[in-house]
Amino acid sequence: MPQFRFLFFSLLLLTHTTMAAMAQLKPGFYSRTCPDAESLVREVILRSMIREPRSAASVMRLQFHDCLVNGCDASLLLDDTPNMLGEKLALSNINSLRSYEVIDEAKEAVERVCPEVVSCADIVIMAARDAVALSGGPSWEVKLGRKDSLTASQEDSNQVMPSPRANATSLIDLFHNFNLTVTDLVALSGSHSIGKGRCFSVVYRLYNQSGSGQPDPNMDPNYQNKLDRLCPIGGDGNVTGDLDATPHVFDNQYFKDLVNQRGFLNSDQSLYSGDARTREVVRHFSWDQDGFFSAFVEGMVKLGDLQSDRPGEIRRNCRVVNKPAFGLLKDWRNVIKRVRSS
Incomplete structure (x- = not known):
């Protein structure tokens, strides 16, 4: 026994x-x-x-x-x-x-x-x-x-x-595989309201977008000059830059920056510049912070x-x-x- x-x-x-x-x-x-x-x-x-x-x-x-x-x-x-x-x-x-x-x-x-x-x-x-x-x-x-x-x-x-080089269309497809909507994608991308990104992830946009040898045309010239100084060709890829203008505060500044073509990563800026489905949501969140917060919570729960x-x-x-x-x-x-x- x-x-x-x-x-x-x-x-x-x-x-x-x-x-x-x-x-x-x-x-x-x-x-x-x-x-x-x-x-x-x-x-x-x-x-x-x-x-x-x-x-x-x-x-x-x-x-x-x-x-x-x-x-x-x-x-x-x-x-x-x-x-x-x-x-x-x-x-x-x-x-x-x-x-x-x-x-x-x-x-x-x-x-x-x-x-x-x-x-x-x-x-x-x-x-x-x-x-x-x-x-x-x-x-x-x-x-x-x-x-x-x-x-x-x-x-x-x-x-x-996904890669920092990803575009909005590929991200929509990826999120769809997990039953996450376009709104979920844009809201969760708003996690880049805080934090920094590496130069390694942005030099592609600055110097060879889509293999053209040219910078991303969807970039504010003044912002491009700022990134050029931060991330020169042949520079240290581990140097970091702010993902939005208020990198320590979780707010909707990230979306305002995208509307003004000041997104740090290609995967960010493409949400506004690359696909009409995500562009409308970005525009909405850029003026409705409460709406962004609500959608972000829903996305994180999902x-x-x-x-x-x-x-x-x-x-x-x-x-x-x-x-x-x-x-x-x-x-x-x-x-x-x-x-x-x-």
């Missing part, structure tokens, strides 16, 4: 560790198991913004780059292993995404209070919301209850994530609803998966042996 109970417990443990991640997401998911989870994450985000204001934009973008690749499962946070190339070094992420250590800090804060309860995937969702709200943007109630993936795929990220159907767990460390199930069973056997011998 004791052996049966141990086997039953082991099977439950194995099932819990590898259960599918398709959870029923809901607000207040941790209200009983870890009621301070959201406030603990918010405190970490606030501290990180005091240390480095740019971290707000970096943290916010983690949700987009995680959720579009096999759902919101924190696969983005996994470090490479000898047997797995993760997503951090994917083409759209390498030398671009930052502030992984902020998520680490939030996870550590939550683990001290509620060990092995709150997923890294949910922390990314909470952190993105807090980064927006603490930058002057809207706040919203996040749905929680995700599991963390057991693997990551650099190949999948390369196939899905993005957060993208779930993985792969096995999941609650990682103890966001950068690595937990021990395999057989390792956990071995640990429990050792515990039982020690109990029996005591």
Whole structure:
């Protein structure tokens, strides 16, 4: 009988560790198991913004780059292993995404209070919301209850994530694949209301748009001169420039800049200059900040609803998966042996 109970417990443990991640997401998911989870994450985000204001934009973008690749499962946070190339070094992420250590800090804060309860995937969702709200943007109630993936795929990220060179038409098609509308696309692109971009991502527009050897004609001449000085030919591609005129404040200035042909990235400016479907939404958000905020919240909620159907767990460390199930069973056997011998 004791052996049966141990086997039953082991099977439950194995099932819990590898259960599918398709959870029923809901607000207040941790209200009983870890009621301070959201406030603990918010405190970490606030501290990180005091240390480095740019971290707000970096943290916010983690949700987009995680959720579009096999759902919101924190696969983005996994470090490479000898047997797995993760997503951090994917083409759209390498030398671009930052502030992984902020998520680490939030996870550590939550683990001290509620060990092995709150997923890294949910922390990314909470952190993105807090980064927006603490930058002057809207706040919203996040749905929680995700599991963390057991693997990551650099190949999948390369196939899905758009390039800074992308045009509006290709972005519309990409978002349509995830049941996200044109309004969702434009609103979520408004995440570039805060933060910076690298010269590496803009020299294409400045000196060789569409392989013409000429700059993008959809660029204000004075703004082009400013970018020429910031990002000269042969210059340091890691130098950064502001994505809009108010890079530390989440507002609708980004859309005003696009209307005035002062978008930093091709993927930004193309929303106004490249497709009539997105142009009208950009124009609307440029004068209706409340409308932008409302649409952005709706888009972030939809993005957060993208779930993985792969096995999941609650990682103890966001950068690595937990021990395999057989390792956990071995640990429990050792515990039982020690109990029996005591």
